[in-house]
Amino acid sequence: MNLFKDLRENYGRNAVKDLRLLENTERKISRFRCHRVFSLRAKHSGLIPTSLKLNCPINTKRARDIVNKAEKALLNERIRVVTNKIKTLEEDKIRANASLNARDINKDLSREISRHVENSRESEFQHVRARQTRKLKELAKKHEKSTSNDVNKSNSHADLDLSGTQLKRWVKNLSKYKLSDAQNSVLARGLGYAVSPDNLNQPSIVDEHIVACEKACWKLTKPEAAQLRAEIVGTLKSAKLPPSNINKDERIAIKQLQKEESIMxxxxxxxxxxxxxxxxxxxxxxxxxxxxxxxxxxxxxxxxxxxxxxxxxxxxxxxxxxxxxxxxxxxxxxxxxxxxxxxxxxxxxxxxxxxxxxxxxxxxxxxxxxxxxxxxxxxxxxxxxxxxxxxxxxxxxxxxxxxxxxxxxxxxxxxxxxxxxxxxxxxxxxxxx
Incomplete structure (x- = not known):
């Protein structure tokens, strides 16, 4: 039995259009229900879908907390929007059903229509559910990996394993100069590693703050600039030496490398x-x-x-x-x-x-x-x-x-x-x- 052919011959093209509309509406309802389940499960698992991930332009804990809060708010908004969309589609489904029923279609053809629509709905549901399940598993794996990396990053650099294969990965010595263990260790931290100062009265530190302050004062009014200078001076006077983030041997190694003229x-x-x-x-x-x-x-x-x-x-x-x-x-x-x-x-x-x-x-x-x-x-x-x-x-x-x-x-x-x-x-x- 050719459903669409019989429907067109007995009830006209508009009846076929109504059936297509009902079928597409049922498919959409299945898709959006899967989307809602996916979003709800992600929310309950503390996961953020990739499409809602936001880039944090400021690398501070407060900024990251703001971004995380915004991502969770976006996920809640998506759940709300999808729920409203399902309600709208349910209303469309009722109207499409009413339009078909108004054509007084015989019972055999009506049963065939119901069977066809149900098969389409179930097929779409199974297809989308499989895809969303796979996406949720991948999202959970990425989250677990990211959490593991964050834990590793939060550990002290002094606890890093800088021996063997890992050390060779971070330090590539192409010179004839033989590096000591302490020199290898400090170089493995990277050239961007900020070494804590051992003396706050170093001219370079004071000059850096003065230059930065004067650059900022250039855009301020005279009273504001004077107030900023006073605050900077007060901060420098009350500043305390931070705890050292490298050991004594590594600090000596830095000075040795600075004095060594045969290498770059x-x-x-x-x-x-x-x-x-x-x-x-x-x-x-x-x-x-x-x-x-x-x-x-x-x-x-x-x-x-x-x-x-x-x-x-x-x-x-x-x-x-x-x-x-x-x-x-x-x-x-x-x-x-x-x-x-x-x-x-x-x-x-x-x-x-x-x-x-x-x-x-x-x-x-x-x-x-x-x-x-x-x-x-x-x-x-x-x-x-x-x-x-x-x-x-x-x-x-x-x-x-x-x-x-x-x-x-x-x-x-x-x-x-x-x-x-x-x-x-x-x-x-x-x-x-």
Missing amino acids: VLGADKGRATVVMDKTEYQEKMDALLSDPKTYEKLDRDPTAKHKRELVSILQRLEKEDKIKKTDKQFLYPTSENVPRIYGSPKIHKDGTPLRPIVDFTGSIGYNVAKSLADILSPIVGQSEHHVLNSKSLAEDLKDIVLTEDEILNSHDVVALLPAPPSISLSMCSVID
């Missing part, structure tokens, strides 16, 4: 590993990079002063034309003339450990201009159809592509992508020793 301690290009290289090898590789005439050009003299005058002239013109405010001009005005420095980041994942050239513009005449341009351009970054966010995004885009026998997927390794388009003057960069 660098961060790996990828990952958190710390790389130790011979200084001569590092300089040879940097010289080889800078000697490439296709990428770099050597100038006869330092053009910093000339570029500064040109930048100041442009800023003055833009201010006169009311295209920038006075505060913008003050921020963009070059107050320092540091020559940008170039250094190499070792690629330990490649044969021969080549260096990735990185130019540090901090303190240069164009540093603040570059920061402002980055803020202006950031909203349009990633809007191009050719933009790839990361390797995971690329894999997602390629997973549905099927190659035929006469097709190949080709990838290219781009060398010197960033420094190649513009010519970077050697006199504008000083190699970091």
Whole structure:
């Protein structure tokens, strides 16, 4: 028996439309009920679905608590919205049933319609339930793994197992210099590890607070700036020495590494590993990079002063034309003339450990201009159809592509992508020793 054919021949096309509407409504009800069960189980298990995860832009406990609270509120809102959607669909179902019943369909055909709708509903329910069950299990595994990682991170760095295989993973010694156990241990913590000071009266610590305070005061009124300075002075005077987060041998090891002139301690290009290289090898590789005439050009003299005058002239013109405010001009005005420095980041994942050239513009005449341009351009970054966010995004885009026998997927390794388009003057960069 062909249900839709018989219904069309005996009761017209509108009857078929009513049946399709009823069938689709039942399928939607099944889907949303599964969604609601999934959300309720996630809530009771303390899980947050991936689609409701929020990125925490501030790395503090208070910020993370705020984000967690917001995620739970979003999950509750989703449950409320899905529940209301089910109620609406139930009303649609009643209307669709009423429309079919009004056509006075015979009992045999009515039983066939009921059987067909029930089969469609059950099929959709089983399919969606299996998918949601799988998603819930994967979500629970990710949560368990994340919780385990958080516990590991919360442990003291002094308790880290920095021996054997794990130590070799975090410290890559490519030099002839033999590292002591204490030096290996402190390097394994990473170059970004903040070592607690052993003396709060160090000029570097005091100067850092003074510079940060004056930068903040620049945007305040005179009374507010004076109050901030007074509070900073009071904080510095009452500050107490924090407990040491490294042992005595590691503190000595840091001083030894700082005094050792035959090696370079660098961060790996990828990952958190710390790389130790011979200084001569590092300089040879940097010289080889800078000697490439296709990428770099050597100038006869330092053009910093000339570029500064040109930048100041442009800023003055833009201010006169009311295209920038006075505060913008003050921020963009070059107050320092540091020559940008170039250094190499070792690629330990490649044969021969080549260096990735990185130019540090901090303190240069164009540093603040570059920061402002980055803020202006950031909203349009990633809007191009050719933009790839990361390797995971690329894999997602390629997973549905099927190659035929006469097709190949080709990838290219781009060398010197960033420094190649513009010519970077050697006199504008000083190699970091």
